[in-house]
Amino acid sequence: MEYTIQKLAKLAGVSTRTLRYYDEIGLLAPARKNSAGYRIYGREEVDKLQQILFYRELGMDLDSIRKIISDPSFDGPAALRMHREKLLARRRQLDLLIINVESTISAAEGKSTMADNEKFKGFKQKLVDDNERQYGEEIRGKYGDDAVDKSNAKMLNMSEEKYEEFRRLEQEVLSTLAEACKAGDPAGELARKAAALHKEWLNFTWPSYSKEVHAGLAQMYVDDERFAAYYEKACEGGAKFLRDAILIYTGLDQ
Amino acid sequence: MEYTIQKLAKLAGVSTRTLRYYDEIGLLAPARKNSAGYRIYGREEVDKLQQILFYRELGMDLDSIRKIISDPSFDGPAALRMHREKLLARRRQLDLLIINVESTISAAEGKSTMADNEKFKGFKQKLVDDNERQYGEEIRGKYGDDAVDKSNAKMLNMSEEKYEEFRRLEQEVLSTLAEACKAGDPAGELARKAAALHKEWLNFTWPSYSKEVHAGLAQMYVDDERFAAYYEKACEGGAKFLRDAILIYTGLDQ
DNA sequence: GCTTGACCTTGACGTTGCGTAAAGGTGTAA
């Protein structure tokens, strides 16, 4: 597929001026020019423009983008994974901002007060970067969970503190499950502890605990491969082990 | 509390140049200047700067910001609620971008291919704006649900199409519930339809359906005021009605 | 009192990433 400058501009949602500018600074040249000097773009340029816009979206300046994508050792897939991480970091910053604006609203309604430094949470990119350095590795590859956690935290209007507690519990469930799994007995003390922690964790999101829901959720962890994969991280057969432990814990195993 | 220019800059995460510039263009003047001409900022300026940064974060130019916050009819709380909406819109755009980058990754891994126009999903602010105009009112006040839906969609790696279907079902559950509720009989045909639709909806997020989970979820809708409020939109006592309908539907009502 | 170093001031010019004419050539459908 070949595109004239306006066709590509409309496709990508940028102006023709932008494309000419990118040509001018040597960031994105057209595949060729036709007899009248019209810029003609091809498939390769479409992909390159997509890359460029990804980086631009992250706030990178065009010169840096050019250096990166023209680097012979440029690793496309790795760059994409980095994109994803950066976008997730931005998402976390946005979450902070949203929490911030909600705090400000409730402060305005007289429900609470805000310290001066709280008023700027979420604006500070530095904080976000620090966060990324701190959690970057951990977050890699578990985006789904993180997104769900975050949204859950917001759904429940959790305070940041509570959310931290929630995250901590989640990790504790995983680590206890790993130990219990190693011990091997779903009726054992460690397994009971894992199930109890999972119940506590569940109470964060579902205030109306019932054995049936708890057991149903546990079964779901086994049946659905996405959840299974999550608990598989703790140990082999983690989801099944957790289900058995919860069934025994709730007394619904007969 | 009083701040010198650098203190405030550090607090808010901006440069001193930025604060001087804001003074220069009449956007944010200090409370006073001391004998040596130093800028001194007070509590009021801190709050105003927070407002300014909110607007700036949304991409508004400084001149528009000045006009807005210096407008005598400027409604602070309303502005904050608008902030929240805009941030949520940005969040949705980010979600699109993340879906986009993930699609690109899986396309690169050869798992699927991407059409050219798909490559620019998420970049097009216009699309987002259209969406906002379309759903803006609806979204107001139900952020929690929306966030959860979005994150669920991502968790399940739903295609956009599937997600649309998911949203449509959600609305259908609500409207059918409203009708059924008006009819008044939780054992009636309409109530059965609402319960069935809810089951279908549930299957989107929880592939391993069980009567117990379904009923447990229904009970949770009643017990938890946040969910209750959501179904209350359909009709008065909507959550209770839905629970009863589901209990009858699943045969777990004895 | 004096120095040092971290603060503060007001200019003033530079930069990035385009927007926006201006002045003119091209492609094609009626």
Place this chain on the structure above:
DNA sequence: TTACACCTTTACGCAACGTCAAGGTCAAGC
């Protein structure tokens, strides 16, 4: 052939600061 929507290059403008430069101020320690 006459619109009319495209395309070209050139060039100036702009927002929101960054970045010197050249100097005044304040608190602490000697």
